[in-house]
Amino acid sequence: MKLLASLTSPYARKIRVILAEKALPFELVVDSPWEANTRIPELNPLGKVPVLITDEGETFFDSPVIAGYLETLGASPALLPPAGLDAVRVRQTEALADGVTDAAVTALLESRRPDGERSEREIARQKDKIDRGLAELERRLDGRHAFNGSPMQLGDIAVAVALGYLDLRFPDIDWRSRHPGLVPFAERMFARSSLRDTQPPAG
Ligand SMILES: N[C@@H](CCC(=O)N[C@@H](CS)C(=O)NCC(=O)O)C(=O)O
Incomplete structure (x- = not known):
């Protein structure tokens, strides 16, 4: 999976911390939505990072949604209790x-x-x-x-x-x-x- 993120974005950092805690492999693609040549608006119409592209090619944003997706992968530690x-x-x-x-x-x-x-x-x-x-x-x-x-x-x-x-x-x-x-x-x-x-x- 790929994470598009700027290195200063706190929302992207939240996702990078989750990926590290769960030891999930991913490719970090550094992209800033403030730069002229950014690819972010093609992936997220809101033009914001982070954006996650799954191994199946599905795109997820924003950070709470990405966090929810990562939880579905079942890697430990669990960071959300089961629904409820x-x-x-x-x-x-x-x-x-x-x-x-x-x-x-x-x-x-x-x-x-x-x-x-x-x-x-x-x-x-x-x-x-x-x-x-x-x-x-x-x-x-x-x-x-x-x-x-x-x-x-x-x-x-x-x-x-x-x-x-x-x-x-x-x-x-x-x-x-x-x-x-x-x-x-x-x-x-x-x-x-x-x-x-x-x-x-x-x-
Ligand atoms: N609610 C979003 C906020 C994302 C966000 O605002 N990211 C900032 C970077 S820190 C951004 O991409 N801003 C570009 C813009 O607002 O055009 C999330 O949790 O992912």
Whole structure:
């Protein structure tokens, strides 16, 4: 299977972490939807990474759908409980973490707009979402080792990737000081080889 991804995309990183945890072989095709010669819109009409092409030639996006597909391959460890309320709860953690990532991506794009077009108010609005999202994650974690019970699940990976993205793009937010309850969890997750090996390049 092939994964089309940019090396800085947090959503693509989530999928790369899952592939690494499950030791699933894949070909990484680096492609950025922001480049003029990108192939992404041919594969995903929304023009976004990640995109996964299965060995059978089927194409899947976006990252929650790809995560669901990878689960069907049956490789361990399972990162989603079998269908049911427990699976919905893991998906809720993923959605909350992805929402923090969405707000960070939106704030970054806004901050890169030229003078006169940039809205500081919009950046602040997105940063509020980040802060509220992290506060809710901290509350839900409640000092435990993982969000949806042991062992690690998809939601834990999404949270770790969201925090890693804040480190990359918004170190000034200093989430560690504002949400110290997330720090031991993040340190454990960041130490895993799947996260170490998928660290985004600076820039
Ligand atoms: N909900 C999507 C979000 C994907 C996404 O926004 N990817 C960004 C890269 S970090 C992208 O490709 N942006 C290009 C664009 O918005 O045109 C997912 O989870 O896969």
